[in-house]
Amino acid sequence: MTRIIADISVSLDGFVTGPDPGPDNGLGTGGEALHTWAFSDDPDDRRYLGEGTARSGAVILGRRLFDVVDGPGGWDDSVGYGAGEVGRPAFVVVTSSPPEAIRLADLDWTFVTTGLADAVTAARERAEAASSHSGKDLDVVLMGGGATIGSALAAGLVDALTLHLAPVVLGAGTPLFTGGPPRALVRRSVTSTSTATHLTYDVL
Template identity: 85%
Template structure:
């Protein structure tokens, strides 16, 4: 069964970027430490990344995050979603309008201008089709940014939440939970490595 999974790295004090994030500084000042686990050579981190990306049948991101990953300092052949781990899933961008051009033209981009629920529905359809072809259950992953994931949680669109808790205090930045709708979770798994604690919750 295809699930909608929100997946994001977060600091001990609840931030998903450091201070002053922007197109040329996507993770903000000091925010790179949030993703040390994704670039770690530790077997536990490599295994977790490989297993998670292998289950990705489609990926959703907001426009601000798209502008970062498609920008000149964004993704390349060695840095990107599951780089070096799996085939490239289709990407769905929630945006007010499609960009005039795309640098990463070799990726499968769909720009959804009618809202997050429509993006989730379209991504689910693609993930379910990929599941049928492969014979494996593949998920839709909301990779961020923080506002997109928070909105999806508040709207009840998320089945599971995965947090990669980095051992860093940023002091400021982009918080994940600000004025959030109260919601319960059921803890399903905890995996500790030298660079992060990977937590997965079912959303009630």
């Protein structure tokens, strides 16, 4: 069964970027520390990265994050979602205005202008098609940014939440949680490494 999984790195004080993020500084000042685990040689870090990309039938991201990853300093063959891992999923971008041009034209992009719920529906369809083709269950991964994941949680669109808690206090930046209705979580796993504590919850 295809699930909707929010998956994001976060600081101890709840930020998913450092201060002053932008197209040329996607993670903000000091925000690179959030993703140290993704480049670690620790076998548990490698397992989380590999399992996360392997289960991804489709990936949702917001327009701001798209502008970062598609920008001149964004993803390439060595850095990006699934780089060095198995396969590349479909990508669904929530936006009010699709871009006129795409640098990463070799990736499978869909731009949804009718809201987050419709983006989740589109991504689920892509993931289910990929599941049928591969013969294994694949999920939709909400990779961010923080506002997109927060909105999805508030709207009850998320089945599971995976946080990679980095041992850093950023002091400011983009917060993951900014309000919304309460949500009960059931912890499913905790794995600690030198670079992160990986937490997985079911969202009730």
